[in-house]
Amino acid sequence: MLNKKLRRRIVEIVTKAKEGHIPSSFSIVDLIDHIYGNLLRFDPQNPDWQERDQFILSKGHGCAGLYVVLEKYGLLSADQLASYSMTGGILGGHPDKTTVPFVEASTGSLGHGFPFSVGIALANKIKQLPGRVITLVGDGECHEGTIWESAHVAANQKLDNLTVVVDWNQSGAQLCPVDDLPAKWRAFGWQTHVFNGHDAAEIKEAFALVGTADGPLALVAKNIKGHGAKLTEGHGRWHHRIPDEQEYQELMEALS
Amino acid sequence: MKGLRKQFADTMLHIGQQDESLVVMVGDISHGILQPFAKACPGRFFNIGILEPSMVSMAAGFAKQGLVPVTHTIAPFLIERSFEQLKLDFGYQALAGNFISVGGAFDYAQLGCSHHCYTDVSLLAHLPGSQVFCPGSAVELDVLFSAEYRTNAINYFRLTENPHGVEFAPESIRPGKIICAREGHDITIIALGPQLKNALSAATSLSARGIEAEVLYVHTFKPFDSGTVVDSLMKTRRIVVVEELSAQDGLYNAVLRSWDGRGRMLSRQLAINEFIHGYGSYEDLCERSGLSAGHIAQAAAELVSHEVD
Numbered sequence A: 001m002l003n004k005k006l007r008r009r010i011v012e013i014v015t016k017a018k019e020g021h022i023p024s025s026f027s028i029v030d031l032i033d034h035i036y037g038n039l040l041r042f043d044p045q046n047p048d049w050q051e052r053d054q055f056i057l058s059k060g061h062g063c064a065g066l067y068v069v070l071e072k073y074g075l076l077s078a079d080q081l082a083s084y085s086m087t088g089g090i091l092g093g094h095p096d097k098t099t100v101p102f103v104e105a106s107t108g109s110l111g112h113g114f115p116f117s118v119g120i121a122l123a124n125k126i127k128q129l130p131g132r133v134i135t136l137v138g139d140g141e142c143h144e145g146t147i148w149e150s151a152h153v154a155a156n157q158k159l160d161n162l163t164v165v166v167d168w169n170q171s172g173a174q175l176c177p178v179d180d181l182p183a184k185w186r187a188f189g190w191q192t193h194v195f196n197g198h199d200a201a202e203i204k205e206a207f208a209l210v211g212t213a214d215g216p217l218a219l220v221a222k223n224i225k226g227h228g229a230k231l232t233e234g235h236g237r238w239h240h241r242i243p244d245e246q247e248y249q250e251l252m253e254a255l256s
Numbered sequence B: 001m002k003g004l005r006k007q008f009a010d011t012m013l014h015i016g017q018q019d020e021s022l023v024v025m026v027g028d029i030s031h032g033i034l035q036p037f038a039k040a041c042p043g044r045f046f047n048i049g050i051l052e053p054s055m056v057s058m059a060a061g062f063a064k065q066g067l068v069p070v071t072h073t074i075a076p077f078l079i080e081r082s083f084e085q086l087k088l089d090f091g092y093q094a095l096a097g098n099f100i101s102v103g104g105a106f107d108y109a110q111l112g113c114s115h116h117c118y119t120d121v122s123l124l125a126h127l128p129g130s131q132v133f134c135p136g137s138a139v140e141l142d143v144l145f146s147a148e149y150r151t152n153a154i155n156y157f158r159l160t161e162n163p164h165g166v167e168f169a170p171e172s173i174r175p176g177k178i179i180c181a182r183e184g185h186d187i188t189i190i191a192l193g194p195q196l197k198n199a200l201s202a203a204t205s206l207s208a209r210g211i212e213a214e215v216l217y218v219h220t221f222k223p224f225d226s227g228t229v230v231d232s233l234m235k236t237r238r239i240v241v242v243e244e245l246s247a248q249d250g251l252y253n254a255v256l257r258s259w260d261g262r263g264r265m266l267s268r269q270l271a272i273n274e275f276i277h278g279y280g281s282y283e284d285l286c287e288r289s290g291l292s293a294g295h296i297a298q299a300a301a302e303l304v305s306h307e308v309d
Helices: A004-017 A022-039 A060-072 A078-082 A113-127 A145-156 A181-187 A200-207 A245-254 B004-018 B035-040 B052-064 B075-080 B083-092 B120-126 B138-148 B193-208 B226-236 B251-259 B282-289 B293-304
Strands: A054-057 A133-138 A162-168 A191-196 A217-222 B022-026 B045-047 B068-074 B097-102 B130-133 B154-159 B179-182 B187-192 B213-218 B220-222 B238-246 B266-272
Touching: A004 A022, A004 A060, A004 A078, A004 A245, A022 A054, A022 A060, A022 A133, A022 A162, A022 A200, A054 A060, A054 A113, A060 A078, A113 A133, A113 A145, A113 A162, A113 B052, A145 B052, A162 A181, A181 A191, A181 A217, A191 A200, A200 A217, B004 B022, B004 B035, B004 B097, B004 B138, B004 B154, B022 B052, B052 B068, B052 B075, B052 B083, B052 B097, B068 B075, B075 B083, B075 B097, B075 B120, B083 B120, B083 B154, B120 B130, B120 B154, B120 B220, B120 B238, B130 B138, B138 B154, B179 B193, B187 B193, B187 B226, B187 B251, B187 B293, B193 B213, B193 B238, B193 B293, B213 B226, B226 B238, B226 B251, B238 B251, B238 B293, B251 B266, B266 B282, B266 B293
Parallel strands: A054 A133, A133 A162, A162 A217, A191 A217, B022 B045, B022 B068, B068 B097, B097 B154, B130 B154, B187 B213, B187 B238, B238 B266
Antiparallel strands: B130 B220, B179 B213
């Protein structure tokens, strides 16, 4: 397993605030860490640098995974994480771009961040800006029609500066088990690559494809919801559950 | 007289040639008349497809990158269908953009309820940082859009297919200011957008009966010019409100809020009370909804016949 330390931070802030989606965050935290640590071009001193790459967490409920990565790279402080979901804090149960530097989109309602990202990528083409756009969607979020509306546009506009990362952790399959997501993205005209989203080598190989396609790129990550501790893995009651004291200790031991 | 949709195309061309940030995105309507803009401003016109909610989200992405988006399609699809995108992607994210509709109320009278839209003005007004314009003539659209399109706001322009026929001087058109189209002292008639035509017609017939109506014309629904309404009501203490909006929340509520706490007055609302089934011309549907000169004159005469106190 990658990133035990980041997962411990997720458990710490969620338990303290009594708010958060631990399994969703565990599912994507390895990917977000790679994106910020190895892929994105940004200026830590200037969040609004016009030529930066942008990461957009379309499945906003996984934001604890984003916050701990921003802290790791010095873009948020420990104090800011200490007030997560509390009065006076800037970090909430869904990310808010108007209050948090380096958060590029206010998401929460599913199916918004992705078309917003398509707009940013198209705007960068219009303005001839070099910034790349990486957006992360959930597989359940892919039930939303706006995902496919705008995926269609992105392919037709040949947005080679746009990458979608699909958190394919089978959440959507609970409701609609017939769901070949890689085939869907291919059918919509996206170059598509499937990989293990918890394996360092496969993550590196997947993101090396960014910038190599002549149109938009879909990286479909075969993830495990709640990956990192047996307690949180899989689907069901842990989706939005806050650990009690015993569960907190169990999680911290599993992640030590 | 130039129609508002043609003026929209002309205004885009004029501003687009001066402002490289202006980008126009349409949902498969008006692409023919916007070709001059498309040719003059290459790479800044998109007939993006029939996907209105996503079109609004994409426009928000444009705005985030410093462009000035203009998003255009038919009112029920641009506003009612896409309201969550307007609310979250623009409102919540504090982004600015321009939304231009046709087909407000029942301008597409013969197409049935799927193409009617009575709540657009109210919905947009609910969003913090929004401005709502209902121009009733081409010159109003040109003046209001040119003045406001770069304002840090969600700007909504509801273009009527039925101009009211009055040519106001450009210098008399100011965003957020009501125009007094006719002075009077017995009763106030306040009309939104195209209904000015019926309001003025009613005022003429009332005058023949010895009732002098003051006609206030509203092209800007938000911000609302409460002061002019109050000044008129201080004289008349009676008002008929005429609006091609849902009766549940629109100009009538704005008038009542303006007057709140100032004592007694008599009021009547002429608005759209229910889904309109069936077909006909725009004028037919106005008549069925009570939005005609005759209904306005009748309501005004009834109010004048009552003592205020």
